[in-house]
Amino acid sequence: MTILYDGITELVTNDPAKGDGGALGVIADGAVLVDGEMIEWVGPRGDAPAADRHVDCGGVSVVPGFVDSHAHLVFAGERSAEFAARMSGRPYAAGGIATTVAATRTADDATLSAGVRRLAGELAAAGVTTFECKSGYGLNVEDEARSLRVAREYTGETTFLGAHVVPVEYRDDRAGYVDLVTGPMLDACAPLARWIDVFCDRGAFDVDESRAILTAGIEAGLQPRMHAGQLGPSAGIALAVELGAASVDHCTYATDADIEALAAGSTVATLLPGAEFSTRAPWPDARRMIDAGVTVAIATDCNPGSSFTTSMPFCIAVAVRDMNFTPAEALWAATAGGAAALRRDDVGMLAPGKRADFVCLDAPSYIHLAYRPGVPLIRDVVRAGQKI
Numbered sequence: 001m002t003i004l005y006d007g008i009t010e011l012v013t014n015d016p017a018k019g020d021g022g023a024l025g026v027i028a029d030g031a032v033l034v035d036g037e038m039i040e041w042v043g044p045r046g047d048a049p050a051a052d053r054h055v056d057c058g059g060v061s062v063v064p065g066f067v068d069s070h071a072h073l074v075f076a077g078e079r080s081a082e083f084a085a086r087m088s089g090r091p092y093a094a095g096g097i098a099t100t101v102a103a104t105r106t107a108d109d110a111t112l113s114a115g116v117r118r119l120a121g122e123l124a125a126a127g128v129t130t131f132e133c134k135s136g137y138g139l140n141v142e143d144e145a146r147s148l149r150v151a152r153e154y155t156g157e158t159t160f161l162g163a164h165v166v167p168v169e170y171r172d173d174r175a176g177y178v179d180l181v182t183g184p185m186l187d188a189c190a191p192l193a194r195w196i197d198v199f200c201d202r203g204a205f206d207v208d209e210s211r212a213i214l215t216a217g218i219e220a221g222l223q224p225r226m227h228a229g230q231l232g233p234s235a236g237i238a239l240a241v242e243l244g245a246a247s248v249d250h251c252t253y254a255t256d257a258d259i260e261a262l263a264a265g266s267t268v269a270t271l272l273p274g275a276e277f278s279t280r281a282p283w284p285d286a287r288r289m290i291d292a293g294v295t296v297a298i299a300t301d302c303n304p305g306s307s308f309t310t311s312m313p314f315c316i317a318v319a320v321r322d323m324n325f326t327p328a329e330a331l332w333a334a335t336a337g338g339a340a341a342l343r344r345d346d347v348g349m350l351a352p353g354k355r356a357d358f359v360c361l362d363a364p365s366y367i368h369l370a371y372r373p374g375v376p377l378i379r380d381v382v383r384a385g386q387k388i
């Protein structure tokens with residue numbers, strides 16, 4: 001059963017071989033032919049092949065579904081009081097994670113699952129058609145494995161983040177905690193995850209601990225990604241490149257040497273506008289990275305501490321306003337960039353053979369995502385050929 005979607009004033013494909021707009025491959029008065037879950041054809045409406053059904057989108061712009069490559073959705077409770085204190089001047093520190101760990105450990109499975117379901121629903125409503133989900137608020141064998149089991153109900157992109165922080169019961173035995181993460185916790189979690197992540201930053205794990213944890217994860221068959229450079233300069237960025245991590249996330253304090261290393265390597269730099277916004281931190285400068293040739297992604301970092309947003313359009317608007325992305329670069333980073341950060345070649349682009357994931361915007365151009373901040377522009381979301 002094929003469906004032809006037209007009535008698309010501006011179609012962003014992310015296929016540079018198509019249309020105008022460089023990397024975005026923009027087609028004016030475009031059309032998309034979907035066969036089941038997949039895209040069969042994209043092009044100008046006048047060239048469209050015949051289809052079993054026809055849907056007139058009624059004059060919208062269409063962009064690829066957003067790919068959110070960094071989210072922490074398995075947790076209980078919330079930390080609005082911590083946010084309010086921060087907005088009165090208290091700096092953000094990794095210590096707040098312990099509050100969420102305590103709440104998560106006492107929550108039952110149904111509560112954790114309902115929390116992920118709600119946030120996954122918010123992501124979908126915001127145009128996200130692929131998302132990653134980390135553990136990291138369990139920090140013992142049972143609760144990390146349980147977090148990943150819950151995450152797997154909602155996404156295949158699951159990440160073991162036992163190395164989020166050292167939990168309070170191991171405060172005086174960091175080495176013991178690293179042994180736990182690289183031993184019994186990894187054994188329990190590796191079958192449930194695709195990725196392994198470490199928070200390599202002040203108040204979390206140092207670069208030697210991070211190397212040991214990621215190396216053990218790789219040996220267990222997981223692929224590495226990292227948090228680094230959020231709270232200060234971090235050798236973690238160079239480590240991510242050295243280990244061939246798919247992505248190193250935050251990069252708020254990336255140095256010129258880090259950017260040079262990223263440009264020469266295969267690791268995506270994922271920027272998280274919601275985190276700088278909600279922790280009132282300095283903005284990383286995407287311009288420096290993009291101009292140096294780094295592949296840059298934008299993700300929500302949805303979590304109850306540093307970035308409690310599921311809105312990719314909000315992240316795009318902030319990235320453009322405050323991180324020096326152009327609107328075109330920000331849209332690419334939130335779609336194709338996210339796909340690169342998850343090493344996925346089936347999403348992030350509208351082209352034959354890709355998954356039919358796209359978003360209809362109540363706007364004549366994708367530029368409105370940044371130009372009209374805070375306005376609900378997501379009219380329809382199609383994932384794997386199905387309207388959601």
Ligand code: NIG
Nearest residue numbers: 097199227275301303305306
């Ligand atoms: O990506 N940086 C580490 N982890 C999260 C914050 C977690 C929290 O504060 O609960 C982040 O920003």
Ligand code: FE
Nearest residue numbers: 070072227301
């Ligand atoms: Fe994070």
